[in-house]
Amino acid sequence: MIRKLCIGGIGGVLCLLWGPSGFGLEPFAPRGELRIVDTSPLNWLSIALNVFERLIEIDIDGNLDPGLATGWRWIDDRTLEVTLRQSVVFHNGEAFDAETVRLNWEAYAGLRQPQMMGEFMNFKPGSRLEVVDPSTVRFRFPEPDGAALVKLGRLHMANRQFHEEHGWGEQQWGMLNKAGPWGTGPYRLMDGFSSSQKRSDRIVLEASRQYWAAKQSPRPQRLVFDNTLSRQEALQSINTAEGPVDLVSELRPVEAMSVAQSSFAEQATKRAALVTVFGQLNMRKAGSPWRDVRLRQAINLAVNRQELLGDIKGHGVIIPALAPEGAFGYDAAVTPYPFDPDKARQILQEAGYPDALMLELIAPEELQTQAISISMMLEQVGFTVDLQVLDAGAFQRQTRLKDVDHPPEQRTWDVALRSALDHLNFPPFLLYHDFALDGPSDWVGEEPELRRLYEEILRTVDREQQERLIRQMERHAHEQASFLYLYNPAQLYAVNKAVTFVLHATTLLPLVETSVTDAHWSVRKISGQEGASETRSAQADWNNAEQVALGEKVYVSFCAGCHGANLEGQPDWQKRLPLGNFPAPPHDETGHTWHHPDQWLFDIVKDGGQRFAPPRYRSAMPAYRDMLTDEEIWAVLAFIKSRWPSSIRAEQARVDARGQ
The missing domain is CATH 3.90.76.10 (Dipeptide-binding Protein; Domain 1)
Structure with a gap:
């Protein structure tokens, strides 16, 4: 006999199961649907983090x-x-x-x-x-x-x-180009794909009932990434209506202001995100003045970072070097460069620029506000600034070494503003390697001391020693003013008020801890259906071409990954797996599907296999009541029946007649 004890508390309910096999934790049942617009170029990684x-x-x-x-x-x-x-x-x-x-x-x-x-x-x-x-x-x-x-x-x-x-x-x-049962993660990819170059219009993930982490079982039953909307369109949608969009990522500060006026959405802010906004100094261009450390120090002294944060509504923290605040190796003992325009002017004169230094500043569109503010500050201390705001493609062609159409020494820009995400939380790689030590955007050139520290970090497996060495790297980069150091920005999201969104420092979207409340549209929709009279539909009509076409589309998205593209099921489907359950059975004439009446087939799809499973058997067949409408379930059955030989359809019709 399996016994169960549930203990309630402020944090929720913990259920213990015990019996012949001992104790175990009962997972929270996934529920609801989350619709997401994520325009990040790392969307593919967010998908991978949920699946694998x-x-x-x-x-x-x-x-x-x-x-x-x-x-x-x-x-x-x-x-x-x-x-x-x-x-x-x-x-x-x-x-x-x-x-x-x-x-x-x-x-x-x-x-x-x-x-x-x-x-x-x-x-x-x-x-x-x-x-x-x-x-x-x-x-x-x-x-x-x-x-x-x-x-x-x-x-x-x-x-x-x-x-x-x-x-x-x-x-x-990590890039998924095809849906299927590939991972052990909290979600399974049911439809769509996402890579660095291309993604499908819609990506659908379904909560895995086999997920091992019972204490953090996937909360939303279904995740839908909508790639048909721009960020601006998604923001308009989440602010003005309930349902079409539940979460919008990658907001700019000016965009986030509109969320405060919404009746449907609220702003979510991650202040300890692993992101750095800084300026690259072009030391590779022919005759570059930025090889002079005095000039690099002058430009760092010329920027009023506190005022810059005011321009972006305070969404950030000033930092002294490349590592964001709270990152592995961040050194809180290093003081950021102060705003000292008089000292900046003095250094410019000492460096041989008593009048003005022409400077070409480039920035991507997402940093336009910051670029305008910085250019005005630089002009006040003796720089003459030519500001160019570029789209993402043009900015990459100017700053990514393998993409530049001329040798690096022929690139004329002086300062490139950029935002960098260190989703590994290991500054030597995605910050120092990428931007100073032979990486794809290294405009520093040779820096012997940084290289020595980098190599020493990679030779030690002691994390405490590594952290000390990264702090040395940060202090050296600060003293040498290798970059224009600015701030660690907060990451901003628009979120449906009925969603409890758990934010990650990486800014990526693993959504296992995120949940929907009872007030969420998808939960209310299901609750509204409960208790309604069970009316038998027009059933699954294999002769209805429109219904069969819909069923085929749904089958490909939700069923084919387990039951096979041709209804063939998984190999050895009648042989138990190591955990005691069986592989997914075939739905063609070789299986048992046709042995059951329509209503039983409908119910097992809607309510899941566990409802019909014998005691102590753990069915892997999920319930689709939160994911598919009744119409879609009947359509899937119509499609399956359309693939049977006429003799099998006739036999199943007799079974169905007896089952009514």
């Missing part, structure tokens, strides 16, 4: 946290032992274990550059994986790899089916 998991995760504050690993330790500075989480299964029923880690490790090692970020995310040649037992692996490196934990934090774990049917190509790790 990694041995090591980056938590809401940017810290390293156990994921599919329960723990790790350095046996020595070249051997990392990782203990794996047990009883985890993929969306297709495959078990996660050490062999899964080996499969993904070998696929990763087989690519020249798995990650779009760069080759710095590769493991060194000669690195290898040793399987100790099904729940323990050891990574052995030819030399100390101080970034090993960071790299494992972006090594998404996919199942064998994914690698056999699709896999990831060069610079594509």
